[in-house]
Every structure is written in structure tokens, then in C-alpha cells.
Amino acid sequence: MMKKNRFTLGPAILVTAAFIGPGTVITATLAGANYGYSLLWALLFSIIATIILQEMSARLGIVTRQGLGENIRTSCKNPMIRGVAVMLVVSAIVIGNAAYQGGNISGASLGLQNIFSSSTTLGSISIWPIIIGMIAFTILITGSYKIIERALIALVGLMSLAFLVTFIITKPDIGQFFSGLLIPSLPDGAALTVIALIGTTVVPYNLFLHSASVSEKWHNIEDIGKAKQDLYFSIPLGGLISIAIVSTAASAFFGHQVNISSAADIAPALQPLFGDFAGFFIALGLFCAGISSAVTAPLAAAYALNGILNLKQQLNTLAFKSIWGSILLLGIIISTSGYKPINVIWFAQVANGILLPIVAIFLLWVMNTDALKQYKNTLGQNILASMVILITLMLSTRSLMSAFGLL
Template identity: 65%
Template sequence: MNKRKFSFGPATLVTAAFIGPGTVTVATKAGASFGFVLLWALVFSVVATMILQEMTARLGVVGRKGLGESIREQFTNPTAKAVAVILVISAIVVGNAAYEGGNIAGATLGIDAVFGEWFLAGTLNGWALLIGIIAFTLLWTGSYKLIERFLIAIVLLMSVSFLLTFIITKPDFSELFSGLFIPTLPDGATLTVIALIGTTVVPYNLFLHASSAKKKWHNEQDLPEARRDLWISIPLGGLITMAIISTAASAFFAKQIEISSAADMALSLEPLFGASAKYLMALGLFSAGITSAITAPLASAYALAGLMKLGNDMRSVKFRAVWISILITGVILASIGFKPISIIWFAQVANGILLPVVAIFLLWTMNQSFLGKHKNSLLQNLLGGLVVLVTLMLSTRSLMSAFGLLN
């Protein structure tokens, strides 16, 4: 029997989605503010991502359903179905609108650092519009293969840059491994932990992965390949994020340098690239912004298409209308005067809070009879339940802190 050659697939879209400007910003701020001590949160995030995304891969490959479609079909009571649809749509629309604004705003940070600000008609950010046009053009083609290949190339390019930077900065490996395996929560770090989780375990990726896995693979014999794609692509994303945190910890933490602009973040590349650091960071942020600016609208379209019976034809008017609305919202949010760092930070925290809602729906779906022998095992339910429990606890603590109920 011939073994099928491995190739990157839908899981790389997941990595492309969470390695965006939000990841660069949050990971840099985490390393600069707390050193290596929050790396354990990244480990949890990567493991949680693999647990949940493996479920979505099974749902798409074996169940032949997207997550939105499955949720709609499994609820038979009209009231329960309406509540479920409203909750999921709220999570996706709110999360992705904020996320898209953060993606585009983050990408503009890098360009601003090199070329300066560019405004059209007084208020419209020209760089945000340019990024929106590039994302629009690629999505408008309606070609899944073209989008997948483009994102894979950008992810690999960013990987080389950040991992080489990590090696050259020579971090303290004793502190690094301590941070990876010994959970510590310093004062004031709760929202940073939520943001790290929110930038890795992204709710909309659960919809994106199920639908894209359904497109790429066609029966349960393809499940091993889908899992190999997952086991390679997601840890690669985690490794990139770890490299950014560690580089920021080495460059900023000991010096107590506050991160507030792309120029500050560019310092994390300076040990490797010298004076050209800001140009390479600009390229990295721009590339990261493009990948996430494409995946967020695409995931929204898949989610709403499944929930509202719009169909999954990427060239259909209804499908395009969904991603166009998210993309336009992102361009507007990035252009109306909010600080880009603030938009990015809010997007990550919002995703961390919304994650438990979507994860609960996924866990419930994966125990339905239509999956046959591939429905969740006891171990998979326990692991999924643990992820939901931890994210619920962190989200609750974050909300209590936001309302002044915690010091």
C-alpha cells in the first residue's frame, strides 16, 4: 500500500489565523511585562487548540458537516435552536469584528513604522484600505486551494524570521523551561493569560477548520492525514508564539521597556538584523495582518452559511456578502482613530471570553450519533471538558476583574 505524501492543509489555515498582529502584540507584551513566566499559558493554549481542532477535523472529514451546520441540525426545538443560533452568531460577529479590526490595525503598525501614516480624505487610513483590498481580491477568487497555498507560504516565511530571531537572542533556557512547566500567575497577569489563550484558541477557527477539512478530505480513511496536518501545523504556531514571547522577555523584560508601538516590537528582531529590524518587523506585521485578515472573514462566512442555510459555495452572493461585511467592518475599525494596540488587545480578550460558548457547542456536537464510531470517546470528552472548564474559570475571573470585583 502506498503511503500518501504529507502536505500542509487546513490546519495551517488555523495557524495562519492565530499568528496575526494580535499574536505578535500580545506575545511581545507578555514577554516584556512578565518575562518567561506565562509560557505555561501558551502550552495550555496549544494543547487545548489541538484537542478542539481535532474534534472539528473529525466533524468535517467523517461527519461531512461544518460546525455551524451541525449545530443547526442537532437542535430540533425551535426555541432552543433560535437561542443557539443567536449565541453563536453573536460570538462570531462580535469576536470577528473586533478581531478583523485588530488584524488590519496591527498590520498598519508595521507599515507606519517604516513609511509613516497615510490618511485619505482626512480620516480613512490608507494602509488599512490597501490591506482590505488585498484580502478582498484573494477571497473574491473563491479558490480554496489558492487561499490555502498563499497562507501556507506566508506562515512559513514568518516562522523562519521569528525562530531565527529566537535562536540569535540566546534566551535563558532555565527560565524558559521553568516558565513552560511551572504555572505562575503574577499580579496583574490575568488579562494577559486570557489574551494568550484568545490569540491561540480562536473560536472562529473551530468553524473554519471543520468546513475546510470537509472541502479537502472526503471520507474517514483521510482522517489520519487530517490528524498529521494538525499535529504538525498547530505546534508550529505555538513554537512561533513561544519564540516571540522569549525574544521579548530577553530584549525588554530585564530593561523594563514598555511596549507601545511597532518600533518597540521591532527591537525583538534587532539582535539578529541590526538596523534593518524595523523593516523586517514591518514585513512580518504586514504579512501577519494579511493572513488573519483573510481567515477571519472566511471563517465568519463558513459559520453563518452553516447556521443560516446559505450554502458553502465560496463564489455565491450570500457567502461573499458575509465575508465582505466583516472585512469592511475591520477596515472601518482600523481607520476611525482607535489605538491599534488597544483594538488588538480587546480582540484577544474578547475571543478568550467567547471561547467557552463555542467550545461547549462543539463538545455537545461531537457526542451525536451521526458520527458513529468516531464520536468522542470518554477521554476526548474529559479533555474537552477540562478545556471548557479552564476557559470558563479564566473568563469569569477576567469579567470580575473588569467590573472591579477583583483586585
């Protein structure tokens, strides 16, 4: 007899590679350094919310053989609504990814700089961002989904090892760890950090990336089971990495007079406290986080824009390559310009958290159209998705009020 639903890693590992980037590292580190273990619950919520939304995205891609972008465009019969949807995708996903890409490449460069204890320059320009850009370009230019997937599986595996080893070395307080994970609390001034943690995990562009990439990997309705297995392994793995980073920062920096203002400060700050190994592994993790996101961010932008504009969704087409190439080039320019992207990344993540409910509402709407046939959302799935959207809306409102000094 043939084996059915044999477990295999797939597109969900791209989602993990996408949301564990330098922005996640710095956001999670600042959360742990400033608030200890008390915001771990936000990551637990984010993992559950990601699974709920990405399951819908994967089902959509397999059943319709189209990504979220195409489904939004074809489902929007009203030209005005379709125009708004196109503007939303182009501005929030594509332009936002360009800003993120600068942070991804800068973060990977900082990781290499800390590993080799060298800031190699070509004139006044650091050589590391160019090398990172060339690595990402080499992976993407193959036009092969299998090669891209395997490269990201290797990077996520190495990243997981690096951050989990650092977590063990710093010996977190287990009691406070579980208290922060299971008992929600919101310390003074933590509202924006909570929304940033959610925004860096439940990423809107991943809904486009996942729905499009599952159609590259799987071609039959029966593969929905494989997609779910992939999802239930890959997303919790990514969440575990984020939780490990927050806990490492809580153990190492919370309550101590250690100034962490950028990703560059993390590895050097760990070395005096826990030795060279801790600094090396956090630098290795930062490199893997940066390079994996440097591949997935341009890929997601290409999928999203090609889908919403009704272009061919093929990795080896000129239009597809032009989009991811433009995002990659912008990222290299930003990262070599000397401009520090940390603040941009932070506010982009807050913006992601605010934009998430809007994109999730589009997804929920599409999941209840006739395009899904008998694979439409069930009542239970609609309730869970609506709860996620409602909670993210409440958090978004609170973060906006906090940002404008109304709280």
C-alpha cells in the same frame, strides 16, 4: 502500491494563520515585556487545548461533511436553544471578527510602514490599510480553496521565519525559558494576560473555520489520518511562533524601561537594542500576521454564518462573498478611521477566552450525537475535552472577577 496518508499541509494551516495575528503579536509582546518568561506555560496549555478541540472539529467536518454551524443548527431540536445558538454565533463570531479585522489590517499596515519607513497617505487617509484590504480581497475573490490555502501557507512560512529569526537574534535565557514553559505560575496582575493569551490561541471561530474547510479539502472518512497529521504539524508551529514572540519580548523588554503600548512600538524598540535586522524581521512578521489573519477572519465569519443560517457553504456563492466582503470592508473602515484598535483587540481576546468554553461545550455535545456514528468521541477524548473546558471556565471566572476588582 499506492502511498497512504502522505503528509500534506491543509486546513489546519488556516487555523494557524488565523490565530497568529497582530492581536497575538501585541498580547504575546505585552506578556513577555511585563512578566518575562513566566507565562509561557499558558501558551503550552493553549497549544494542547487547541489540538484537542481542533481535532474534534476536523473529525466533525470530515465525517458529517458539514461545518460546526450546520451541526449545531441541526442538532438543536428545541427552537429556543437553536435561537440562542444562532445569537451566540452571530454576535461572538461575526461581529467580533469585524473588530478583529480592523486590528488585522492595522497591524499589517504598521508592518509595511516600518519596513518601508513610510506613512503614505491619500489626503488624511493612510494608503497602507487600503493596499492590505485589496490584497486580502484579491485572494478571497478567487473563490478557490486551493489558492487561499497556498497563499496562507506561504504567509505562515514567511511569518515563522521572521519571528524565529528575531527570537534567535535577541538571545533568550534558556533556563528561564524552560522554567516559564514547564512550571505554571501566576504573577500579581497577570490573570487577564493569561486569559488573553489563551483567547488569542484557542479561538472560537477557528472551530467553525476548521470544520467547514476540511470538507473542502478532504472528502473521505479515510482522510481523518491526513487531517490529524496536518493538525499535529500546523498548530505546534503556530504555538512556536507565539512562544518566540513572548521570549523575544522577555529578553528585550522585561526589566528595562521600555514602553510598549501598541504593535507600532515593537519594531522601533528592538532596533536600538539588537540592530536593524531585528526591527526588520519583527515588522515583516507583523505584516505577515496581519495579512494572513485579514484573509482568515472574513473567511471564518462567512463559514460560521452560512452554516448556522443554513445557507450554501460554497466559496463562490454571492451570500458567502457578501459576508466576507462586509467583514473586510468594516475592517478597512476601522483601520483608516484613525481609531486605534489595540484596546478593542485586547478585550476581544479576553472575551474570546470567556466565550471559548461555551462554544467548546457546543462542540463536545455535537461530538457525542448520532451524526458521528462510530466516530463519536471516545471516553478518553471526552475526558480531555472536558478538562480543557473546565480549565478555561476556571480561568474565565478568575479573569472576570479580576476585571471587576473581586480578586
